[in-house]
Amino acid sequence: xxxxxxxxxxxxxxSVIYQYTTLKDPNSDMLVHVQNENARGPGYIFRETDDWSxxxxxxxxxxxxVGLIDISYWGDGSIVVEGEGEVTDAYVAYxxxxxxxxxxxxxxxxxxxxxxxxxxPENVVVDDGSQYIQDELDRKANLRDQKEEEERxxxxxxxxxKEEEIKESLEELLGSINTDLLNQQARVLHNALVATNYxxxxxxxxxxxxxxxxxxxxxxxxxxxxxxxxxxxxxxxxKHKQLVDxxxxxxxxxxx
Amino acid sequence: MFNKTLILLALGGFAVGAIAEDMEVVGNVQSKCVVTPDTxxxxxxxxxxxxxxxxxxxxxxxxxxxxxxxxxxxxxxISHPNSFSESPALNDVVNWTGDTATSQVSxxxxxxxxxxxxxxxxxxxxxxxxxxxxxxxxxxxxxYGYGKAFPAGVYRAVVTAECIAI
Numbered sequence: 001x002x003x004x005x006x007x008x009x010x011x012x013x014x015s016v017i018y019q020y021t022t023l024k025d026p027n028s029d030m031l032v033h034v035q036n037e038n039a040r041g042p043g044y045i046f047r048e049t050d051d052w053s054x055x056x057x058x059x060x061x062x063x064x065x066v067g068l069i070d071i072s073y074w075g076d077g078s079i080v081v082e083g084e085g086e087v088t089d090a091y092v093a094y095x096x097x098x099x100x101x102x103x104x105x106x107x108x109x110x111x112x113x114x115x116x117x118x119x120x121p122e123n124v125v126v127d128d129g130s131q132y133i134q135d136e137l138d139r140k141a142n143l144r145d146q147k148e149e150e151e152r153x154x155x156x157x158x159x160x161x162k163e164e165e166i167k168e169s170l171e172e173l174l175g176s177i178n179t180d181l182l183n184q185q186a187r188v189l190h191n192a193l194v195a196t197n198y199x200x201x202x203x204x205x206x207x208x209x210x211x212x213x214x215x216x217x218x219x220x221x222x223x224x225x226x227x228x229x230x231x232x233x234x235x236x237x238x239k240h241k242q243l244v245d246x247x248x249x250x251x252x253x254x255x256x
Numbered sequence: 257m258f259n260k261t262l263i264l265l266a267l268g269g270f271a272v273g274a275i276a277e278d279m280e281v282v283g284n285v286q287s288k289c290v291v292t293p294d295t296x297x298x299x300x301x302x303x304x305x306x307x308x309x310x311x312x313x314x315x316x317x318x319x320x321x322x323x324x325x326x327x328x329x330x331x332x333x334i335s336h337p338n339s340f341s342e343s344p345a346l347n348d349v350v351n352w353t354g355d356t357a358t359s360q361v362s363x364x365x366x367x368x369x370x371x372x373x374x375x376x377x378x379x380x381x382x383x384x385x386x387x388x389x390x391x392x393x394x395x396x397x398x399x400y401g402y403g404k405a406f407p408a409g410v411y412r413a414v415v416t417a418e419c420i421a422i
Contacts, residue, residue: 052364052367055367055368056367056368056371057367058358058360058361058364058366058367059359059360059361060360060361060362060363060364061360061361061362061389061391062362062363063362
């Protein structure tokens with residue numbers, strides 16, 4: 001069928017028109033099959049049978065509507081005779097239709113047609129996939145950097161923990177040594193002090209724990225001026241005035 | 257007086273109620289049989305005294321197509337010519353013979369038309385018992401006088417094809 005129907009995208013066959021002449025004895029049985037194989041499966045996509053049994057031969061001219069069947073289904077065609085008789089002057093035509101703009105590039109008038117020969121407008125970034133590739137490379141690089149950073153941080157954390165452990169173990173080691181030394185020295189000193197009876201007795205007594213409130217309480221709300229203090233203040237003031245007057249040459253009260 | 261008036265009004269009311277109206281019913285019937293000339297005929301002139309549409313004589317048989325949508329409601333009546341519609345002046349008789357038969361069918365059942373056709377005078381009738389298209393061809397032979405040559409000129413004849421409801 002590729003030699004018969006134009007291989008146009010979207011082409012659909014809507015009718016089959018055929019004509020042939022039968023040469024036969026009117027009393028004989030004869031079946032004529034006009035058919036097309038199904039190119040996309042088993043069987044036939046079109047099969048029309050004419051029963052000429054008991055009829056005189058004649059020329060048949062028949063138009064058979066078949067709906068709209070896509071071109072891809074139409075396989076090889078044939079006319080097969082069953083019984084006694086002969087078919088001559090056969091002619092088969094296929095009526096078809098197609099949507100011109102099934103492929104928008106088939107016609108500049110089609111909607112969606114893109115003129116591939118037209119010059120590209122300026123300041124237009126051609127999306128040839130390089131941007132996508134670059135983005136993908138950047139993404140992978142970022143992932144790699146992030147992974148390396150995580151590994152580095154993990155390594156540092158492990159090293160830090162190891163250092164901490166070493167430090168702690170060293171401190172514990174040194175601490176235990178010092179403590180032992182200090183304890184020995186303190187014990188010797190303590191024994192010496194006890195032997196000389198230098199330490200007071202209450203040093204060895206236990207003090208009861210708990211809350212100890214203040215024992216002295218000031219109950220007066222107003223404190224009066226001390227009269228004795230007032231006299232002392234006044235005498236001091238007079239003495240000061242004498243000294244000042246003496247400095248500026250004025251006669252003091254006693255001199256007057 | 258009042259009663260008489262009332263009676264008159266009542267009569268008037270009855271008179272209005274008795275008025276009749278005629279309503280029209282319209283229908284449009286389109287023929288289910290269509291006759292279409294398919295092939296124009298041509299007279300061949302195999303011998304001076306013969307005008308023949310047979311292809312073997314150099315002529316072309318006229319073909320007419322009958323399209324029947326509904327089966328067994330119509331018959332085809334085809335008359336082959338028995339006179340010229342246009343010709344030079346003829347001073348002798350013309351003997352006409354003709355035959356009409358199916359040329360093509362759109363259904364194998366139409367092959368029985370020829371066996372069942374009715375012929376009389378120059379008329380052939382076919383009962384259109386199968387829906388579809390049937391092509392009928394008419395052969396026409398005109399012989400002039402007794403072996404007499406036709407005068408030169410243009411000759412025209414008419415084949416009449418009718419579709420008649422049974």
